[in-house]
Amino acid sequence: MANDTKERILAAALEMFSQNGYAGTNIRELSASLGLVKSGVYKHYESKEAIWNALLDEMIAYYEEHFGSPEHLPSVPDSLEGLIQMTMQMVDFTVHDKRIIMTRKVLTLEQFRDVRARELATKHFLTGLTDMFTQVFLGMMDKGLLRREDPKMLAFAYTAPISALIHLCDREPEKANEAIAQIETFSRHFIKTYGGTDVIPE
Amino acid sequence: MANDTKERILAAALEMFSQNGYAGTNIRELSASLGLVKSGVYKHYESKEAIWNALLDEMIAYYEEHFGSPEHLPSVPDSLEGLIQMTMQMVDFTVHDKRIIMTRKVLTLEQFRDVRARELATKHFLTGLTDMFTQVFLGMMDKGLLRREDPKMLAFAYTAPISALIHLCDREPEKANEAIAQIETFSRHFIKTYGGTDVIPE
DNA sequence: CATTATAGTGAACGAAAGGTCACCTGTCAA
DNA sequence: TTGACAGGTGACCTTTCGTTCACTATAATG
Numbered sequence: 150m151a152n153d154t155k156e157r158i159l160a161a162a163l164e165m166f167s168q169n170g171y172a173g174t175n176i177r178e179l180s181a182s183l184g185l186v187k188s189g190v191y192k193h194y195e196s197k198e199a200i201w202n203a204l205l206d207e208m209i210a211y212y213e214e215h216f217g218s219p220e221h222l223p224s225v226p227d228s229l230e231g232l233i234q235m236t237m238q239m240v241d242f243t244v245h246d247k248r249i250i251m252t253r254k255v256l257t258l259e260q261f262r263d264v265r266a267r268e269l270a271t272k273h274f275l276t277g278l279t280d281m282f283t284q285v286f287l288g289m290m291d292k293g294l295l296r297r298e299d300p301k302m303l304a305f306a307y308t309a310p311i312s313a314l315i316h317l318c319d320r321e322p323e324k325a326n327e328a329i330a331q332i333e334t335f336s337r338h339f340i341k342t343y344g345g346t347d348v349i350p351e
Numbered sequence: 352m353a354n355d356t357k358e359r360i361l362a363a364a365l366e367m368f369s370q371n372g373y374a375g376t377n378i379r380e381l382s383a384s385l386g387l388v389k390s391g392v393y394k395h396y397e398s399k400e401a402i403w404n405a406l407l408d409e410m411i412a413y414y415e416e417h418f419g420s421p422e423h424l425p426s427v428p429d430s431l432e433g434l435i436q437m438t439m440q441m442v443d444f445t446v447h448d449k450r451i452i453m454t455r456k457v458l459t460l461e462q463f464r465d466v467r468a469r470e471l472a473t474k475h476f477l478t479g480l481t482d483m484f485t486q487v488f489l490g491m492m493d494k495g496l497l498r499r500e501d502p503k504m505l506a507f508a509y510t511a512p513i514s515a516l517i518h519l520c521d522r523e524p525e526k527a528n529e530a531i532a533q534i535e536t537f538s539r540h541f542i543k544t545y546g547g548t549d550v551i552p553e
Numbered sequence: 554c555a556t557t558a559t560a561g562t563g564a565a566c567g568a569a570a571g572g573t574c575a576c577c578t579g580t581c582a583a
Numbered sequence: 584t585t586g587a588c589a590g591g592t593g594a595c596c597t598t599t600c601g602t603t604c605a606c607t608a609t610a611a612t613g
Contacts, residue, residue: 172371261459262371274515309516338508564605568599
């Protein structure tokens with residue numbers, strides 16, 4: 150089927166672009182990894198750049214689909230321990246899921262070259278996480294689980310360090326376990342600092 | 352002089368590598384930016400990879416020289432406001448200094464390809480900042496300016512969000528002013544949270 | 554002054570890049 | 584049965600890449 154190969158090309162492109170970057174990837178190798186000869190891929194995409202654009206389309210669509218709308222917000226935890234659990238679950242997933250790792254890498258490598266990659270990178274690495282946890286923290290404040298402070302600031306202070314350690318995992322995968330442990334330590338420090346008192350807020 | 356051109360080649364390489372990456376840079380353009388013809392650079396470096404390695408040598412040496420030894424630690428501020436001032440001074444420098452911007456970009460682009468770039472990236476983006484502010488915060492705790500908590504944790508919680516916003520400046524320079532303002536806001540939030548009890552901010 | 558290293562030129566080379574094209578082959582609808 | 588077509592092949596094209604080399608102008612050195 151046409152669509153099958155077309156999708157397989159994008160998958161291979163994600164793999165190669167995330168490892169060698171756009172400029173460092175050549176069509177011959179890409180095709181070979183699919184058991185094709187290079188002219189074969191031109192039946193499906195008219196150029197290397199077309200592959201890149203299609204891949205970006207897919208990445209953007211994937212992001213919108215999974216993190217774009219408010220309905221995909223995680224449920225507000227019922228306890229501080231619940232926040233830790235939720236966090237560690239998300240971290241564990243995002244650090245080990247091959248596709249998401251490759252997406253981050255590709256965005257990292259192409260952020261200075263392509264406007265859309267740049268925008269998606271900022272969402273992935275910064276604003277997306279902050280926005281999401283702003284909602285979560287708002288909910289937790291309503292439940293009296295967190296001190297009432299600017300939720301956006303708290304979300305930023307919470308997610309940015311975690312994001313930094315996720316980047317470390319991408320860069321030095323052999324440190325992943327250590328980094329994950331550090332994320333949990335940080336997370337516990339965070340709830341110790343900002344966790345709500347048992348007193349009902351006025 | 353030989354050394355002059357040799358240095359100019361490295362400067363041009365930093366510029367091009369930071370914009371287009373190693374694979375996306377070609378010797379012809381690089382030489383042209385120096386008013387040379389491409390064979391000219393081979394009088395000074397035997398290959399493109401040799402240029403890359405020399406540039407990395409230089410970046411590593413620069414880092415050691417400027418941030419490597421304890422003698423380059425910033426002096427411990429005498430007040431919480433002093434921490435803000437110190438922070439904003441460093442941020443302002445690192446966000447606007449062309450060479451440091453290019454260094455960060457190059458490390459970002461090549462961190463998955465070159466082991467030394469990877470290690471330097473981790474220092475630049477994570478451990479270097481954390482280590483430095485661990486010392487600063489230790490000193491501030493001794494002065495009663497900060498609550499006595501794990502200084503390493505505090506340093507990490509302080510520098511990681513700042514680092515994230517510095518990356519944002521590299522990625523989207525038009526947002527630099529906004530990002531810098533956000534850093535100051537975050538910094539003020541931080542001292543409000545962790546500031547010592549005996550010194551009351553404003 | 555003669556010589557010699559230095560820094561740069563321009564032509565050329567082979568390899569590899571992205572891309573095109575004529576051709577083949579199996580599938581499937583008319 | 585036939586014919587259009589989707590999907591794949593291999594040869595080939597052009598351009599660009601990194602690199603080499605014979606050569607030259609210049610400046611320092613014996």
